[in-house]
Amino acid sequence: MEKSLNWGEFVITRLVRASGYSAIIFVALIFFFLVREGLPTFGEVEFSSLTNIRWYPIEDRFGILPLITGSLMVTIGATLIAVPFGIGTAIYISEIAPRWMREILKPLVELLAGLPSVVLGFLGILVLSPYLRVFLDLPTGLTAFTGSILLGGIAIPTVVSVAEDALDAVPRAYREGAWALGATRWQTIWRVTLPAARSGVLTAIMLGIGRAIGETMAVMMVTGNAPVLATALTSLFSPVRTMTATIAAEMGEVASGSTHYHVLFFIGMVLFLISLGVNIAASSVVFRAKKRAERILS
Amino acid sequence: MKRAIIFFLLFSFFFISCSPNSSSDTPSDSSALYIENKGSDTIVNLALAWAERYQSQHPEVRISVTGGGSGTGIASLINGTVDIANASRQIKEEEIEDAKSNGIDPVEFIVARDAIAVIVNPENPVDQLTLKQISDIYSGKYTNWSEVGGDDRPIVRLSRETNSGTHVYFLETVLRLGNSEDETLFSMDTLLLPSSEGIIVEVRQNPNAIGYDGLGYVPDDLKMIAIAEEEGGSYVLPAISTVNDKTYPIARDLYMYTDGEPTGVIKEYLEWILSAEAQEIVAELGFVPVGGE
Numbered sequence: 001m002e003k004s005l006n007w008g009e010f011v012i013t014r015l016v017r018a019s020g021y022s023a024i025i026f027v028a029l030i031f032f033f034l035v036r037e038g039l040p041t042f043g044e045v046e047f048s049s050l051t052n053i054r055w056y057p058i059e060d061r062f063g064i065l066p067l068i069t070g071s072l073m074v075t076i077g078a079t080l081i082a083v084p085f086g087i088g089t090a091i092y093i094s095e096i097a098p099r100w101m102r103e104i105l106k107p108l109v110e111l112l113a114g115l116p117s118v119v120l121g122f123l124g125i126l127v128l129s130p131y132l133r134v135f136l137d138l139p140t141g142l143t144a145f146t147g148s149i150l151l152g153g154i155a156i157p158t159v160v161s162v163a164e165d166a167l168d169a170v171p172r173a174y175r176e177g178a179w180a181l182g183a184t185r186w187q188t189i190w191r192v193t194l195p196a197a198r199s200g201v202l203t204a205i206m207l208g209i210g211r212a213i214g215e216t217m218a219v220m221m222v223t224g225n226a227p228v229l230a231t232a233l234t235s236l237f238s239p240v241r242t243m244t245a246t247i248a249a250e251m252g253e254v255a256s257g258s259t260h261y262h263v264l265f266f267i268g269m270v271l272f273l274i275s276l277g278v279n280i281a282a283s284s285v286v287f288r289a290k291k292r293a294e295r296i297l298s
Numbered sequence: 299m300k301r302a303i304i305f306f307l308l309f310s311f312f313f314i315s316c317s318p319n320s321s322s323d324t325p326s327d328s329s330a331l332y333i334e335n336k337g338s339d340t341i342v343n344l345a346l347a348w349a350e351r352y353q354s355q356h357p358e359v360r361i362s363v364t365g366g367g368s369g370t371g372i373a374s375l376i377n378g379t380v381d382i383a384n385a386s387r388q389i390k391e392e393e394i395e396d397a398k399s400n401g402i403d404p405v406e407f408i409v410a411r412d413a414i415a416v417i418v419n420p421e422n423p424v425d426q427l428t429l430k431q432i433s434d435i436y437s438g439k440y441t442n443w444s445e446v447g448g449d450d451r452p453i454v455r456l457s458r459e460t461n462s463g464t465h466v467y468f469l470e471t472v473l474r475l476g477n478s479e480d481e482t483l484f485s486m487d488t489l490l491l492p493s494s495e496g497i498i499v500e501v502r503q504n505p506n507a508i509g510y511d512g513l514g515y516v517p518d519d520l521k522m523i524a525i526a527e528e529e530g531g532s533y534v535l536p537a538i539s540t541v542n543d544k545t546y547p548i549a550r551d552l553y554m555y556t557d558g559e560p561t562g563v564i565k566e567y568l569e570w571i572l573s574a575e576a577q578e579i580v581a582e583l584g585f586v587p588v589g590g591e
Contacts, residue, residue: 058460082484127497128501139452139506142489221496225459226491238488249459249492 034272037263045259050266055227055241057250057260064267069230070144070240071271074219077148077236078212080154083205085152086159091206093160094167095189106164115156121221124150129222136237140222144240150218155208162207163226167193199286206282210275213244220245243267333361337371337384340463341552344410347579348571359563375555376400381564383555386412386463391450399485404555409571411586413513413541413549414468416523417498421505424448426524428532429547433473435508438485443506455488456497456509468510471548494584513541513549514584541586552585 041050045062052063093105128149129141136145147203170193178188188283224239227246254261336489342365349361371383376397389404397404416432418424424447427435434440436455443451458465474480491497497509501520513536516522524533527547540546560568570576577587 051428054483054486056460057464059483125499129500133504140454140500140504142500220492225491226487226489228487239487241490249490250461252460252461 008163013237026118026146028041031272034265034269036263038262038267038269040262041259042261050263053229053244057254057263060259061261062263063227064243064270066227066272067241067246067267068230069235070223070227071213071242071244071274073144073148073230073240073247074151074223074242075209075213077144078151078210079205081148081152082155082159082208082212086156086208087163087201087202089156089160090163090167090201091189091194094164095193097184109164113161115154115214117154117215117218118221120150120154121218124218124222126292138237140224140239142222142239144223144236144238147219147223147242148236150222151212154215154218155211158211159204161249162204163197163201166197166204168194169200180261198289202282202286206279209278213271213275213278216244216248218249225249243271247271312466324343331359332372333359333382333564333567334380335361335366335382335384336366336374336380338368338552339365339464340368340386340412340467341410343385344552344583344585347583348576349590351576351579352567352570359567361567371443373406374557375404375557376402378402378557381556382568385553385555386467386550388551388553389555403558405557405559407554407556407568407572408551408588409554409568410552410580410588411541411549412467412552412579413536413546413586414464414472414510415536416508416525416548417501417514417516417520418508418523419501419503419505420519420521422448422521424523425440425521426526428526428529428531429472429475430528432523433475436473436484436488437482438487444473449505453508454500454504454506455485456500456507457484457488458494458497458511458574459490459492464510464512467550471550472510480485511587512584513537514581538586542588549586 042158049062050064052061053065054061055061055066067297087110089105093109124146129143129146131141132138132143132146132149133141174192174196175188177267178192183191219242221263223242223245225241225245227241228235228238230236230240247267250260251264254264309402312511333349335349345363349363353359353361368385371380371385372389372393374380375383376393383404389406394404416427422443424443428445431440431446435446435453436457440446441453443449443453460466467502469478469484470478473482473484489500491500494511494515497511498515498517498520501507501509502517522536524535525547526533528573529572534540534545534547536546536549541549554568554571556564556568559565572588580587
């Protein structure tokens with residue numbers, strides 16, 4: 001090897017390494033910032049007040065439980081919608097659709113992923129919520145369910161796009177092997193292709209959930225933002241207030257350094273920990289599955 | 299590893315040094331006249347709109363507008379750090395005393411009025427309510443329209459977000475009926491919508507809904523409720539005339555305070571604010587203009 005080539009290689013490896021480290025550093029810095037701004041909450045607000053059921057910050061009532069249940073409600077609803085539809089669509093595009101249809105569908109789905117959520121929020125508030133109110137005979141159409149449908153719609157393109165790539169990466173030989181053994185098309189998809197692409201499909205689901213739990217604008221527009229503690233399944237059909245909407249609606253006007261300000265950062269911390277938990281759970285599932293596969297093969 | 303860190307640091311310095319220089323092309327007219335204007339968040343948008351229009355007509359005048367709340371504005375006036383304080387309430391006795399002892403003599407100007415209309419869907423047969431009834435609706439005591447003379451429908455309460463000045467004013471004047479000892483809160487299931495537009499859209503399509511908004515924002519296709527201060531009183535619909543003759547109960551004056559009778563550029567600015575042209579901006583922003591003063 002010549003010296004100049006070595007030099008080029010040196011620069012490139014360092015650059016790649018620096019960008020790799022920077023990702024970790026940025027996450028650490030963000031978390032550090034959240035903790036620094038959020039932790040004073042414990043000194044300023046009593047723990048019993050935080051676990052109260054009333055969120056009314058201008059009167060110093062900082063019960064964050066309704067916000068947590070609100071976010072969970074909407075996110076779980078959205079996941080239940082996005083996962084079956086998303087993976088179904090991915091399977092159709094990757095395994096069943098003829099080539100020409102595939103070439104239309106894939107870019108269309110990716111276009112959908114680029115749709116700004118505010119636009120979907122407008123559709124939700126003008127079309128979906130009035131329709132749901134009449135159709136389900138609810139007092140108002142601004143409910144957790146409306147938010148779930150909208151978020152499901154927002155998460156589907158992400159799920160489809162990533163899951164389809166994972167299915168596409170499964171070697172053709174796997175399917176041919178299954179067919180040779182006399183498996184039907186459905187058996188091949190369900191028993192061979194999908195398990196083989198499991199880790200990619202799981203990543204798709206995680207990214208979808210992440211998209212749903214972090215989404216702000218659309219949720220703020222259609223869920224009604226009433227901080228009511230969700231205690232039963234019927235809460236799905238009443239208004240809720242999510243953590244993201246609370247931060248977005250209130251951060252703009254809050255005095256920096258005030259108790260309210262610290263509590264909003266504390267909510268940010270909770271949100272961060274929830275998505276961290278989801279990610280860890282998912283990767284441990286993938287990891288365990290991989291180990292099992294290795295054991296069977298050996 | 300160490301070298302990687304050094305590299306990263308170099309990298310970040312590179313980015314820092316690339317940040318654009320702050321632009322310095324603001325007109326450096328030495329004869330520029332400054333007006334410091336600070337106070338109520340309710341008025342801040344109006345004050346900004348005025349300042350913008352006035353500066354475009356008088357480029358030699360520079361007006362800086364900041365919010366912070368009525369109390370902040372008045373405190374700054376007392377400390378002598380602003381020329382004009384904005385307030386959505388009248389100055390208090392003790393504030394006047396503080397000012398006097400600081401050698402400041404606050405002079406009051408009513409620059410606009412703010413009225414809140416209570417709105418419902420046109421399909422809703424309810425036309426009039428007392429303040430007490432509206433308070434009971436929003437605090438959750440009434441949950442069905444039949445309890446206040448309407449159809450048998452659930453009541454869906456709509457409100458602005460808690461950071462809106464309108465929300466606080468409505469809480470104090472309507473929910474608590476002006477009683478500062480009162481601890482009544484909005485019912486927990488009150489929908490908090492981030493914008494006026496959100497409230498209007500929901501009221502327009504939902505016959506169960508009740509909402510409130512600045513008078514100037516209410517479109518013609520929604521029904522405004524006539525309000526009586528107490529039972530047996532006369533029910534008054536919100537309108538510019540009823541706000542100006544003070545018969546409509548949910549309305550307040552918006553003030554500007556100066557130190558002593560204003561002179562020079564501040565005087566000219568305040569005179570312009572009370573002119574027809576500036577009061578047109580008042581109406582555009584959803585407030586009620588002060589007529590012919």
